[in-house]
Amino acid sequence: MRFERKDLLDLRSLSAEEINLILNTAASFREVLERPIKKVPTLRGKTIANLFFEPSTRTRLSFELSAKRLNADIVNFSSSTSSVLKGESLLDTARNIVAMKVDALVVRHSSPGVSHFLAQKLPVSIINAGDGAHEHPTQGLLDLYSIRERKGNIANLNVAIIGDIAHSRVARSDIWGLNKMGARVRVCGPPTLIPKDIEKLGVELTYSIEEALLDCDVVIMLRIQRERQKVSLVPSLQEYRDFFSLNREKLKLAKPDVLIMHPGPVNRGVEIPAKIADSRQSIILNQVTNGIAVRMAVLYLLLVHSSR
Numbered sequence: 001m002r003f004e005r006k007d008l009l010d011l012r013s014l015s016a017e018e019i020n021l022i023l024n025t026a027a028s029f030r031e032v033l034e035r036p037i038k039k040v041p042t043l044r045g046k047t048i049a050n051l052f053f054e055p056s057t058r059t060r061l062s063f064e065l066s067a068k069r070l071n072a073d074i075v076n077f078s079s080s081t082s083s084v085l086k087g088e089s090l091l092d093t094a095r096n097i098v099a100m101k102v103d104a105l106v107v108r109h110s111s112p113g114v115s116h117f118l119a120q121k122l123p124v125s126i127i128n129a130g131d132g133a134h135e136h137p138t139q140g141l142l143d144l145y146s147i148r149e150r151k152g153n154i155a156n157l158n159v160a161i162i163g164d165i166a167h168s169r170v171a172r173s174d175i176w177g178l179n180k181m182g183a184r185v186r187v188c189g190p191p192t193l194i195p196k197d198i199e200k201l202g203v204e205l206t207y208s209i210e211e212a213l214l215d216c217d218v219v220i221m222l223r224i225q226r227e228r229q230k231v232s233l234v235p236s237l238q239e240y241r242d243f244f245s246l247n248r249e250k251l252k253l254a255k256p257d258v259l260i261m262h263p264g265p266v267n268r269g270v271e272i273p274a275k276i277a278d279s280r281q282s283i284i285l286n287q288v289t290n291g292i293a294v295r296m297a298v299l300y301l302l303l304v305h306s307s308r
């Protein structure tokens with residue numbers, strides 16, 4: 001099977017076959033990361049630009065390392081030190097970077113749809129590194145990869161996504177990806193942090209964390225995204241913690257071998273206590289490591305494998 005796409009914009013439009021191709025390709029790159037010399041010449045001569053209009057630790061560094069592991073050149077653009085501050089538009093900024101003969105743009109922006117817009121306007125590959133509360137496809141893919149790595153497969157697993165679903169692009173990408181791979185997805189959070197009609201995405205909704213955790217194989221915890229809330233949508237952090245934080249007692253409701261995941265950044269002591277975030281069941285840092293292999297796979301499939 002070939003990956004016949006110019007861009008990676010979301011998981012909504014990917015088929016299960018395309019997702020499997022990315023995960024299988026990532027598995028071969030994951031092995032490269034264990035070698036003493038963690039480099040292959042796959043993308044020698046290609047140039048990638050990271051365009052980040054929002055803060056990032058994991059995604060930006062992960063794309064940078066992925067490109068370097070594949071021997072591509074990579075440049076970093078940050079809006080806070082750019083001519084955007086002098087009034088240059090998003091499209092003009094991107095066109096100028098493309099004029100420097102780059103092959104792909106990795107784009108993070110606070111507005112949903114920015115990557116789709118740039119993909120229509122520009123001839124180079126666009127990779128969505130998070131657009132507002134819409135999608136974060138490479139995070140969704142690395143979550144799928146991490147679950148498959150530990151559980152063997154994804155079909156028929158019970159997966160709970162708990163926290164601020166309304167503002168989470170990770171939740172949306174995870175929901176699309178997990179559903180396509182045959183998992184059963186439950187979402188849980190305070191009513192003010194659950195989008196209207198979320199069940200139309202094919203998930204079960206509960207406002208009880210105990211119900212969400214019952215017989216769960218995987219739990220994905222999310223932070224409250226205060227920076228995206230115009231008004232505070234929870235009465236207090238203490239109250240949020242009382243109702244929606246994980247703790248050892250609640251975790252007993254899940255399966256004994258439950259995996260605990262979090263896309264980061266983690267707010268320790270709010271959605272998850274430090275002891276659980278650092279426990280044997282937690283694969284939070286494995287997710288980060290796997291993110292490099294998954295992004296290597298995405299760059300390879302878009303820039304070398306695709307016949308487009």
Ligand code: CP
Pocket residue numbers: 055056057058059060130136139263264265
């Ligand atoms: N998971 C994630 O997107 O983290 P960053 O915001 O640090 O990139």
